[in-house]
Amino acid sequence: MADFVLETRNLTKSFGGFKAVSDVSLQVKRGNIHALIGPNGAGKTTCFNLITNFLTPTSGQILLDGRNVTGIGASQIARMGMVRSFQISATFGSMTVLENVRIALQRREVNTFNFWSSERGLDRLNGRAMELLDWVGLADLAQRSASELSYGRRRALEIAATLAQEPSVLLLDEPMAGMGREDIRTIADLIRRISASRTILMVEHNLSVVADLSDRITVLARGQVLAEGVYAEVSKNPDVIDAYMGGQHA
Numbered sequence: 353m354a355d356f357v358l359e360t361r362n363l364t365k366s367f368g369g370f371k372a373v374s375d376v377s378l379q380v381k382r383g384n385i386h387a388l389i390g391p392n393g394a395g396k397t398t399c400f401n402l403i404t405n406f407l408t409p410t411s412g413q414i415l416l417d418g419r420n421v422t423g424i425g426a427s428q429i430a431r432m433g434m435v436r437s438f439q440i441s442a443t444f445g446s447m448t449v450l451e452n453v454r455i456a457l458q459r460r461e462v463n464t465f466n467f468w469s470s471e472r473g474l475d476r477l478n479g480r481a482m483e484l485l486d487w488v489g490l491a492d493l494a495q496r497s498a499s500e501l502s503y504g505r506r507r508a509l510e511i512a513a514t515l516a517q518e519p520s521v522l523l524l525d526e527p528m529a530g531m532g533r534e535d536i537r538t539i540a541d542l543i544r545r546i547s548a549s550r551t552i553l554m555v556e557h558n559l560s561v562v563a564d565l566s567d568r569i570t571v572l573a574r575g576q577v578l579a580e581g582v583y584a585e586v587s588k589n590p591d592v593i594d595a596y597m598g599g600q601h602a
């Protein structure tokens with residue numbers, strides 16, 4: 353088994369003549385919560401898009417469990433166990449909380465039966481969907497419309513829908529964006545529980561959350577890796593303070 357469940361080697365993405373991601377080599381240890389941070393425009397989202405194969409790199413490689421998965425396609429990457437947090441779209445807002453998770457479960461089985469025509473097929477998934485909802489603290493709200501949920505609960509639903517795909521590596525894109533203090537505490541607890549049996553790579557702007565949750569941190573600036581390590585070290589690095597944290601704590 354490879355030490356690093358996820359690695360990038362010299363990952364580079366150019367848009368025209370502009371390098372949004374330049375020579376980024378990440379090493380994410382199995383079971384860790386690894387945060388990717390950096391100022392606006394540092395290349396974090398582009399990195400995520402490259403890792404999940406939503407974008408094709410200009411050069412460089414992505415390795416999952418030691419296997420080169422560069423360019424194999426987003427759905428195949430997901431089937432191999434690396435899943436990006438599932439964003440609940442407007443369409444899903446009109447469905448119940450339970451239906452949202454059930455449909456996410458269905459995505460895994462899409463080749464085994466025709467779920468659009470089989471209401472019983474969907475019911476079959478109710479048990480597992482309820483387990484997942486219970487796990488994220490939403491079981492009591494299963495029959496409510498997803499659009500009625502508070503922002504924090506919507507995020508918990510997104511996480512339940514993502515877990516339905518049984519990822520071993522979970523990519524979370526700004527899980528705390530737009531949340532109040534109470535929701536942040538709830539979602540941070542949830543992320544910690546999820547990480548007990550999975551690896552998490554997370555882009556997050558809230559540095560106290562990053563400090564609290566992360567085992568390791570990679571700081572990006574202008575598309576390049578500026579520093580990598582534990583929060584206590586990285587946050588003292590003068591280059592990091594200059595490029596990022598200085599701005600945040602000014």
Ligand SMILES: Nc1ncnc2c1ncn2[C@@H]1O[C@H](COP(=O)(O)OP(=O)(O)OP(=O)(O)O)[C@@H](O)[C@H]1O
Binds near residue numbers: 391393394397
């Ligand atoms: N499709 C694209 N075409 C051209 N330039 C792009 C494209 N996508 C991103 N960029 C540029 O690449 C750079 C990195 O953007 P990216 O969104 O990856 O940064 P980020 O670190 O996620 O920023 P933020 O924290 O603001 O979300 C930015 O300068 C951005 O304008």
